[in-house]
Amino acid sequence: MNYQRFFEEAIDQIHAERRYRVFADLERIVGSFPQAIWRNNGEKREITVWCSNDYLGMGQHEDVIRAFQEAAGKMGSGAGGTRNISGNNHPLVELEHELADLHGKESGLVFTSGFISNEASISTIARLLPNCLILSDELNHASMIEGVRRSGAEKKIFRHNDVAHLESLLQAAGRERAKLIVFESVYSMDGDIAPIKEIADLAEKYNAMTYIDEVHAVGMYGPRGGGITDREGLAHRIDIIEGTLAKAFGTLGGYITGKTAIIDAVRSYAPGFIFTTALPPAIAAAATTSIRHLKNSQAERDAQQRQAARTKEVLASVGLPVMPSATHIVPILVGDPELCKMATDRLLGVHGIYIQPINYPTVPRGTERLRITPTPFHNDALIDVLKDALVETWNALGIPYRTEGQTSVAESERIVSLLVPKSGG
DSSP states (O other): OOHHHHHHHHHHHHHHTTTOOOOOOEEEEETTTEEEEEEEEEEEEEEEOOOOOOOTTTGGGGGHHHHHHHHHHHOOSSSSSOHHHHOOHHHHHHHHHHHHHHHSSEEEEEEEHHHHHHHHHHHHHOOOOOOOOOETTTOOOOHHHOOOOHHOEEEEOOOOTTTTHHHHHHHHHHSEEEEEEEEEETTTTTEEEHHHHHHHHHHHHOOOOEEEOOTTTTTSSSSSOOOOOHHTTTTGGOOOEEESSSTTTOOOOOOEEEEEHHHHHHHHHHHHHTTTTOOOHHHHHHHHHHHHHHHHOOHHHHHHHHHHHHHHHHHHHTTTBBBBSSSOEEEEOOHHHHHHHHHHHHHHHHHEOOOOOOOTTTSSSTTEEEEEETTTOOOHHHHHHHHHHHHHHHHHHHOOOOTTTTTOOHHHHHHHHSSSSOOOO
């Protein structure tokens, strides 16, 4: 049997669907964010990154870097094994206390990634609940879907952010059955926000547990950076809050927070935690420093939201198809996988602008897009350069501009009013 053939055919299929992914060889430059060095065909060139999930540039904050270097200098580069073998390194203990405090919960538990924290936690929690029914938003991302699948529990998918549909499913299940509602606060491809209060109300009405993914919101929203639940004063109404250290906090890892009994059960039963090497102390120390900084500093959030709002306004003003978004995510519709890839190639090769294409299966077919994430360091001049580059690319490739139903200039201005921080904010 020619085993190699099966893998070649699998890759050929992706090429045929025009969704084969190429990762640019980039080297970020400390002190020059969002600039990076792009290496291609033996040459190197300085470019501007417009799609990083390091939303606030904390990955290059001098205090975070210093904490990383000092911890590595004292404790070495690795954790030495799983926590079951090597115990907890002290910076990891401090980090979990910091995360519990961030969300107003009793305990926290750190994993090696946000994917693992969702997969391990959802599957374990649902397995430990007798005859559990999982109710999952249809746009939950892959790690949550994998956690639901691995749990082996019955699942029901409710229409995206549709509380009426969710209530009908809860009602049919009855109050006595164990139920776990899993959803996100910020949906990262469309930039919309879940109706958290309404979902919490339903959970209380029908005796269900709630599990929220705040990975695209922690650090970004709320007076201390606790996410949308922090901003809306709802953290105490959610049973498990999951988040990441790899986006706004600028480091690596995922985590959950909640009541001690829940967290301890996941710690004791989840294979994804038990059999995985712990985060190194340097990463834990850097993450704690970042969280502490953002608990006390609103400047980064204000600047980021201001630049995100301006980006939407400027791009919409020239007719680019900016999709509606009430958050820091700026999606621009292309609607065709080949054109999407051609656009990103042209932006990088001609204009020195890096934006990774977003194609199926990350988004539904026909909604392929560019996903732009302005940071506090994308100043007004860079936004204008981006606008001109996108217009030239749209014209060169014949990509459609805004059509009826997409964000108009008036809608963009309304969104700007929602995003721009109020005085004293």
